[in-house]
Amino acid sequence: MAMQHLTRWFPILATIQFYNRQLLIQDLLAALVVTVLLIPQSLAYALLAGLPAEVGLYASMVPLVIYGVFGSSRILSVGPVAVISLMSATALGEVTASGQVDYLTAAAVLALLSGVILAVLGIFRLGFLADFLSLPVISGFITASALLIALSQVAQLLGVSANGDTLLELLPNLAENLANYNQLTLLVGLGVVLFLYLTKACAVQLLQKLGVASRTVDLLTKAAPAVSVLVTIYVSYTFDFQAWGVALIGSVPSGLPSFTRPNLSLSLLESLAVPALMIAIIGYVESVSVAKTLATRRRQRIDANQELVALGLANVGAGFSGGFPVSGGFSRSVVNDAAGAQTQFASLFTAFGIGCTALFLTLPLYFLPKVTLAATIIFSVLALVDVSILRKTWHFSKADFMSVSLTIAVTLLLGVEVGVVCGVGASLLLFIYRASRPHIAEVGLVEGTEHFRNIDRYTVTTVPEVLTFRVDGRLMFSNIRILEERIYSSVEQRKAIKHVILMCSAVNEIDWSALEVLQAINVNLTDKGITLHLSEVKGPVKDRLEASHFLSKLSGRVFLSQYQAFLFASSS
Known part of the structure; x- marks a missing residue:
């Protein structure tokens, strides 16, 4: 030991x-x-x-x-x-x-x-x-920093001085001193860059041959x-x-x-x-x-x-x-x-x-x-520049694209320290935004199975009297209001609803704020003659609910599977 x-x-x-x-x-x-x-x-x-x-x-x-x-x-x-x-x-x-x-x-x-x-x-x-x-x-931060580094070294390549930590400082300084460049310095610098490039691009193929x-x-x-x-x-x-x-x-x-x-x-x-x-x-x-x-x-x-x-x-x-x-x-x-x-x-x-x-x-x-x-x-440092990250994030996630673009722009225009702070802030804001916007899907039964999937993505069976939402993520103070609004909005639009089922298979945690809102939802739905059920509740989440006495006041039941909950609500 x-x-x-x-x-x-x-x-x-x-x-x-x-x-x-x-x-x-x-x-x-x-x-x-x-x-x-x-x-x-x-x-x-x-x-x-x-x-x-x-x-x-x-x-x-x-x-x-x-x-x-x-x-x-x-x-x-x-x-x-x-x-x-x-x-x-x-x-x-x-x-x-x-x-x-x-x-x-x-x-x-x-x-x-x-x-x-x-x-x-x-x-x-x-x-x-x-x-x-x-x-x-x-x-994004490394890409912007690499560009600043390369630009700062261009002055050395020309044999002139250029001070500054940002794009807005370096470019004017370079422009002012450009006429004083040293020809031999530039020749040596370009020769070294060309040698390094040819070594990487051509020597590899030649040696392999x-x-x-x-x-x-x-x-x-x-x-x-x-x-x-x-x-x-x-x-x-x-x-x-x-x-x-x-x-x-x-x-x-x-x-x-x-x-x-x-x-x-x-x-x-x-x-x-x-x-x-x-x-x-x-x-x-x-x-x-x-x-x-x-x-x-x-x-x-x-x-x-x-x-x-x-x-x-x-x-x-x-x-x-x-x-x-x-x-x-x-x-x-x-x-x-x-x-x-x-x-x-x-x-x-x-x-x-x-x-x-x-x-x-x-x-x-x-x-x-x-x-x-x-x-x-x-x-x-030019090998560190990854402009493709903008294209990739644009197609993958607009939120990621915005955070990357902001980090690059701030780093180039305001400097690396502000860029780091901006990058950290962008990452945290992105995390908070996603935590406050969980994926909430209305689901229905896939014909011939016991599986439930998003009604917007699959051809599924639904019953007018039954409304089922699946929450993919934690139920906490930052996102519970979104679920509440979805439930109330659907209930107002569809007068035939008699049962609301929360499918909790992807819910790993619930905090006190979310519990308070769930209790309010349970009371409000009961007043409207609608029964609230839960299905596929994980053990740790169920322990929390039982400790708060929420389940004893629940108007409906807690089902082991969503299929059982759907059959019960459909036949009631």
């Missing part, structure tokens, strides 16, 4: 019990591949967050180790990701605008706060709260960003890009991150509390979605609450090691999976690889053009 308790909080202990040489080799190879991918990604997302490039490396070390120890997913790879980096940039820009706190300190505190929020939610097993964010709304295994092809194409980094470093050094006005990364300090306690102040914590909460929510939803997807492929299990704890502690680790908020990344996790990672040790080995890079390989990064990383970001 003690061991089971330990493995719940430290899932890696369960892995150690069956770890062997073969798994070690597979994890080492996967870590090598992921390290190659993470180096340009980490640098790029640090710049996207407005931080020095080396901070991206720091945020890819300690968090990976901590998640490897505490995470329930064997494949998920944690580190800087595009959307969280953009949200961090927005929050940090506002907090540091006054100059009272430096950017690095604010970034560390933001990571620390996000981590504490996630860890507390996980300890109290509140992972279910993330389910209140609908997937269409999340998709040459007989290269699909998994190997996938890994080679994923390494394309690292190739573009190496090539542009070499060309930049050889032809002295800096003399031509191409912005370079510059000096990147070598060494591992130092462990320091962020300088916490009450005013800073208050300023970053809301952004930290938003980052925690979006980061967790994105992370757990990726983890569950990969776990399903391998028939493994993910503990959502443990993921909260693990991701929270990873962010706390980022805060204490000079990093910024992190999350489970889709691209790096997919590469980790495709490279053959088997356990959490792959994350530990990847962190070691990033650490070696930070110690020994930062010198050549001086000559890396910033436009290379901007091109890498643009190419990566």
